[in-house]
Amino acid sequence: MTAKEMKAARLYRAGEPLAIESIPVPVPDVDEVLVEVAACGLCGTDIHLAVDGDIPVSRSPITLGHEAAGTVAALGEAVTDYAMGDRVALFPSATCGHCRFCLAGRESLCEKAQVYGMSRDGSLAQFVVAPAWTLVPVPETVSLDIAAVVTDGVATPFHALRSRGALKAGETVAIVGCGGLGTHAIMLARMMGAGFIVAIDVHDEARKRALELGADLAIDPMAEAKVGRTIRQHLGLGVDLALEFVGRADTVQTALSTLDTGGRCVVVGVGTEKPELPSLLSFVGREHSVIGSFGMDKRDIADLLALIARGRLDLGQSVSARYPLLEINEALGRLASKETGLVRLVIEPGR
Numbered sequence: 001m002t003a004k005e006m007k008a009a010r011l012y013r014a015g016e017p018l019a020i021e022s023i024p025v026p027v028p029d030v031d032e033v034l035v036e037v038a039a040c041g042l043c044g045t046d047i048h049l050a051v052d053g054d055i056p057v058s059r060s061p062i063t064l065g066h067e068a069a070g071t072v073a074a075l076g077e078a079v080t081d082y083a084m085g086d087r088v089a090l091f092p093s094a095t096c097g098h099c100r101f102c103l104a105g106r107e108s109l110c111e112k113a114q115v116y117g118m119s120r121d122g123s124l125a126q127f128v129v130a131p132a133w134t135l136v137p138v139p140e141t142v143s144l145d146i147a148a149v150v151t152d153g154v155a156t157p158f159h160a161l162r163s164r165g166a167l168k169a170g171e172t173v174a175i176v177g178c179g180g181l182g183t184h185a186i187m188l189a190r191m192m193g194a195g196f197i198v199a200i201d202v203h204d205e206a207r208k209r210a211l212e213l214g215a216d217l218a219i220d221p222m223a224e225a226k227v228g229r230t231i232r233q234h235l236g237l238g239v240d241l242a243l244e245f246v247g248r249a250d251t252v253q254t255a256l257s258t259l260d261t262g263g264r265c266v267v268v269g270v271g272t273e274k275p276e277l278p279s280l281l282s283f284v285g286r287e288h289s290v291i292g293s294f295g296m297d298k299r300d301i302a303d304l305l306a307l308i309a310r311g312r313l314d315l316g317q318s319v320s321a322r323y324p325l326l327e328i329n330e331a332l333g334r335l336a337s338k339e340t341g342l343v344r345l346v347i348e349p350g351r
């Protein structure tokens, strides 16, 4: 029998520490599943929500956490696809399952999605409730902490490279911003057969790690006034595909400056700034594309878990540290301090 009470990390007000509280274990609806959370990764969005307060939550208090995996602990009576104890990863939002985008397999655009930790209680708790259709089975050989990180930290750059950027083998790639998402983008671009990978980041440690994980060239945009020119000096041309993971006007412009004629720029970073396009003579004449990429589809998560299970993708270095739920504020503080060298911090609510 599942316990009646559980510990959860609750957000009352941005800027205040999360409160670790005992609250009732949620009860799954007929088509939902109760998951005992084994691991929940922290991401930049959590800092926006809990520290900076520049992404609003729809109610307070709310349990944070949207990057999780665990085991099935209870089932709604209509759920037939899962059994007790099944290992599952959670899609980062509770999608509706029937809007035009869900039906098309484009869950990232679900019109009624409830994001965990924003409009629905999340996974920084011992248990979380999820609609059954949003779960992804985790292969036996993939650990649950890696599966958790895959759901957002790896699936987001994979979606940007594959679905939005349409990366083809042999193409050249620039990655602007090499934190958790950008670092995984480098590893994924390498796996997908990119012909040359340029990492662009202001932090020495991030550039060093990028080179270790598969980048061919690392550029410090503070030291090199013209990033695009430096790339052309090495490659002879700009890149086919640039990915932006920062979400600022100047970094989008840096990404655009790296493009070859005909190149695509995929913007993943979000923010309120307005980047400028180059002159239309240049933008149109060189057939540049600027493409938004938001989150991931369920298929991105399932395909990544299969790639890991088959040994095609090694995420052995993706979890930088693990914390019990009681130390969530320490972990958030570490992430908010922009300490470099971190890929993902994972909370293990069960320990």
Ligand SMILES: [Zn+2]
Binding pocket: 043, 044, 045, 046, 066, 067, 152
């Ligand atoms: Zn996230």
Ligand SMILES: [Zn+2]
Binding pocket: 095, 096, 097, 098, 099, 100, 101, 102, 103, 109, 110, 111, 112, 113
């Ligand atoms: Zn939907």
